[in-house]
Amino acid sequence: MxxxxxxxxxxxxxxxxxxxxxxxxxxxxxxxxxxxxxxxxxxxxxxxxxxxxxxxxxxxxxxxxxxxxxxxxxxxxxxxxxNLKMIPVECVVRNVAAGSLCKRLGIKEGTVLTPSTFELFLKNDELHDPMINEYHALAFGWATQDQLDQMRSLTFQVNDVLKTLFANAGMTLVDYKLEFGLFEGQVVLGDEFSPDGCRIWDAKTGEKMDKDRFRQDLGNVIEYYEEVGKRLGVTF
Structure with missing residues (x-):
């Protein structure tokens, strides 16, 4: 290629x-x-x-x-x-309260969310990726109802797979964002899944092992990314 x-x-x-x-x-x-x-x-x-x-x-x-x-x-x-035709809507699942959810709603960081929450955000850096709902996506033509339904279903399917994967490796998958696009008419998961786009905590200590280490000047960012990967079984 x-x-x-x-x-x-x-x-x-x-x-x-x-x-x-x-x-x-x-x-x-x-x-x-x-x-x-x-x-x-x-x-x-x-x-x-x-x-x-x-x-x-x-x-x-x-x-x-x-x-x-x-x-x-x-x-x-x-x-x-x-090559996907990207849908400009980010899907966010939160299993544990952290980040902007705590700021917006006054929820204590670390609160386990039952059930997990599902949110939509418009992918637009200039507007700081504002939170939206399905009616916005439909009214402005960002996605169809069928696409939104598939995106939500796939996002929770991802959660079922990855929560278990991380838990078995001694970590908590706190939250993450996903992006989707269309390939030959099918809704397909795009972009990436890495510690850049999710929050991961050590299950015992609660130590942050993701991009919050960069946001909050905690240091050793890549060392922790590698530690997460090695626990999961990634070969670097």
Whole structure:
């Protein structure tokens, strides 16, 4: 698969065209950012760690019947993925209260949520990814009802698989965000699943093992990303 011109460069990943119009190369860079790009840094090995972490998780989800855009690793920092028409709506599941939920609703961090909550956000950096509901998505044409239903169902299917996976490795999957797109008319999981887009705590100590280490200046960000991966069985 020949790598061609860059199609898109985001905060931490770049997308390149290939000689197959239905396949892209997704490159994970060492860039990291928080607070809508206000805080930025370069973290050595981050691209490699997130690429391999994402590949591991995507294979687990694929084995569980979740349609994913990931196809295969092609280098330490690159993966071959399907060319999706992305739906500009992020799906967020929260198993434990943390982050913006605590700020918005005054909920104590660490409160176990039963049932887990499901929220929608518009993917728009300029607007700071505002929270929306299904009526917004329908009224403004961001997604159809059938697509929203499938996205919600798949997001909770992912939760069933990954909560168990992390729990068996001594960790709590606190929350995460997912993005979806369309491939040949089918709703497919896109983007990535890595410690950049979820919260992970040590099940015994509650120690944070995710991007909050960067947001909150806790240090050893990539070391903790690698520790999470190694507990799950990722080979770096």
């Amino acid at each position: 020949q790598k061609r011109e860059e199609l898109y460069s985001g905060k931490a990943k770049s997308i390149f065209k290939t000689d197959d119009p239905d396949r892209f190369i997704m490159e994970f860079r060492d860039d990291t950012s928080a607070f809508d790009g206000v805080k930025k840094a370069q973290l050595s090995r981050k691209g490699m760690v997130n690429n391999k972490f994402n590949a591991f998780v995507m294979e687990k989800l694929k084995d569980a019947g979740v349609p994913v855009h990931f196809e295969k690793l092609i280098s330490d920092n690159e993966s071959l993925v399907k």
